[in-house]
Amino acid sequence: xxPSTTSRPRPLPDAAxxxxxxxxxxxxxxxxxxxxxxxxxxxxxxxxxERIAVYDRAWSRxxxxxxxxxxxxxxxxxxxxxxxxxxxxxxxxxxxxxxxxVSPLVGRSLEALGYDRAYSLRPGGPPLAAPRWxxxxxxxxxxxxxxxxxxxxxxxxxxxxxxxxxxDELARAxxxxxxxxxxxxxxxxxxxxxxxxxxxxxDATRAIGVVGLGDEAICASAGxxxxxxxGLHHVLDATTGLPAARVLATWAxxxxxxxxxxxxxxxxxADGGTLDRRLxxxxxxxxxxxxxxxxxxxxxxxxxxxxxxxLFA
Amino acid sequence: MxxxxxIRSAAVALGALSLAGTLAxxxxxxxxxxxxxxxxxxxxxxxxGAAGTGASGSxxxxxxxxxxxxxxxxxxETITVDLTLADGVxxxxxxxxxxxxxxxxxxxxxxxAGIDALVVGKSxxxxxxxxVAGSSLTSGGFDAAIDxxxxxxxx
Numbered sequence: 001x002x003p004s005t006t007s008r009p010r011p012l013p014d015a016a017x018x019x020x021x022x023x024x025x026x027x028x029x030x031x032x033x034x035x036x037x038x039x040x041x042x043x044x045x046x047x048x049x050e051r052i053a054v055y056d057r058a059w060s061r062x063x064x065x066x067x068x069x070x071x072x073x074x075x076x077x078x079x080x081x082x083x084x085x086x087x088x089x090x091x092x093x094x095x096x097x098x099x100x101x102v103s104p105l106v107g108r109s110l111e112a113l114g115y116d117r118a119y120s121l122r123p124g125g126p127p128l129a130a131p132r133w134x135x136x137x138x139x140x141x142x143x144x145x146x147x148x149x150x151x152x153x154x155x156x157x158x159x160x161x162x163x164x165x166x167x168d169e170l171a172r173a174x175x176x177x178x179x180x181x182x183x184x185x186x187x188x189x190x191x192x193x194x195x196x197x198x199x200x201x202x203d204a205t206r207a208i209g210v211v212g213l214g215d216e217a218i219c220a221s222a223g224x225x226x227x228x229x230x231g232l233h234h235v236l237d238a239t240t241g242l243p244a245a246r247v248l249a250t251w252a253x254x255x256x257x258x259x260x261x262x263x264x265x266x267x268x269x270a271d272g273g274t275l276d277r278r279l280x281x282x283x284x285x286x287x288x289x290x291x292x293x294x295x296x297x298x299x300x301x302x303x304x305x306x307x308x309x310x311l312f313a
Numbered sequence: 314m315x316x317x318x319x320i321r322s323a324a325v326a327l328g329a330l331s332l333a334g335t336l337a338x339x340x341x342x343x344x345x346x347x348x349x350x351x352x353x354x355x356x357x358x359x360x361x362g363a364a365g366t367g368a369s370g371s372x373x374x375x376x377x378x379x380x381x382x383x384x385x386x387x388x389x390e391t392i393t394v395d396l397t398l399a400d401g402v403x404x405x406x407x408x409x410x411x412x413x414x415x416x417x418x419x420x421x422x423x424x425x426a427g428i429d430a431l432v433v434g435k436s437x438x439x440x441x442x443x444x445v446a447g448s449s450l451t452s453g454g455f456d457a458a459i460d461x462x463x464x465x466x467x468x
Contacts, residue, residue, distance in 0.1 A: 184447045197437055199447020206434040210442055220446040251446055312435050 160261025
């Protein structure tokens with residue numbers, strides 16, 4: 001049985017803070033809002049819609065006709081889209097920095113817990129660790145070679161990358177100031193800063209802090225919403241196939257949404273200071289916050305000292 | 314950096330079922346149990362004393378008790394969740410465990426403490442923000458599937 005995916009979009013929690021014009025739509029399983037100074041021309045909207053569709057056709061684990069679905073059917077060499085190189089670079093850095101907990105090879109692990117194409121949301125068996133990267137695939141940017149059928153899941157960073165690509169599409173159309181928000185993963189291009197609330201992991205009407213967002217991205221990850229049973233959510237430790245249990249919610253601020261999204265996932269497995277040290281600058285500088293299962297709040301120094309935001313704890 | 318406060322979160326308001334499930338699941342995973350489906354609250358959920366009449370959603374007001382168990386390396390651990398629903402919202406919850414090993418004691422203490430120590434935050438109505446970074450905007454498909462499961466559980 002497949003649940004309906006055509007439900008009505010719900011209003012955003014902060015409709016009052018939208019830009020002069022806001023374009024909202026639903027795509028890749030989440031709500032999007034693009035704020036611009038002037039309404040986007042139909043042709044520009046069409047390009048944005050098409051860019052998202054092309055990305056989805058390549059990378060979605062939830063489509064039967066995607067490239068990822070084709071890769072999963074048989075081992076072999078596959079030509080990947082141009083954005084694969086950037087995606088690979090982020091995944092490789094995070095895989096190393098988290099001792100393999102963040103991996104693009106968690107597709108089968110997610111399916112084992114019920115987070116599958118049909119949204120069955122029922123575990124089909126015991127947790128399944130992802131294969132080790134070096135055992136399963138060779139990925140050199142544009143080409144992926146698998147030695148066995150491999151189900152990719154780029155959920156840790158793919159949505160962020162798509163936010164970047166949409167912003168690039170807008171820039172090509174001459175739109176240089178915009179905020180692209182894909183269900184709470186946000187990248188902004190423009191001068192000055194806006195105030196962004198950090199959604200409380202247990203209560204969407206509250207915030208645990210506010211940060212200033214300049215010409216950069218903020219991405220969040222939490223196990224609280226896409227949760228379908230006892231301890232089951234979509235942020236998995238690839239080395240065990242089990243959902244991360246010690247961290248409730250994370251945020252990362254970085255120059256691109258690709259990096260911020262990936263870091264937000266990695267923060268489930270290591271604190272930001274540890275990640276920063278282990279990354280050795282590979283992904284640039286970033287700010288971070290996380291809420292641990294005990295309610296404890298951890299954050300980077302620039303957020304703790306109030307210089308780029310305020311935490312309510 | 315944390316403060317103690319009454320229970321008042323939207324996640325909790327999802328109802329007794331999802332809250333207890335979440336807690337038991339936490340314990341399972343934190344304690345390194347044999348699988349996320351070994352915990353749960355399939356034990357002795359029952360309605361205690363004052364079952365209210367003010368039904369909200371599919372969950373009746375009242376006091377509920379559920380036992381959950383999970384497998385840890387030290388054997389089977391159990392916890393008991395006592396929970397009060399008023400107007401469809403959890404107004405009180407206590408979790409008690411009888412840990413049989415120091416490890417279990419440590420982890421159970423951790424998540425028991427987490428229940429009422431979770432950072433409170435501020436209402437979005439009280440802070441001027443342009444955007445919210447979070448995870449509440451999930452897909453219709455996912456939400457529909459969750460609703461389906463809740464319906465089955467309430468039946």
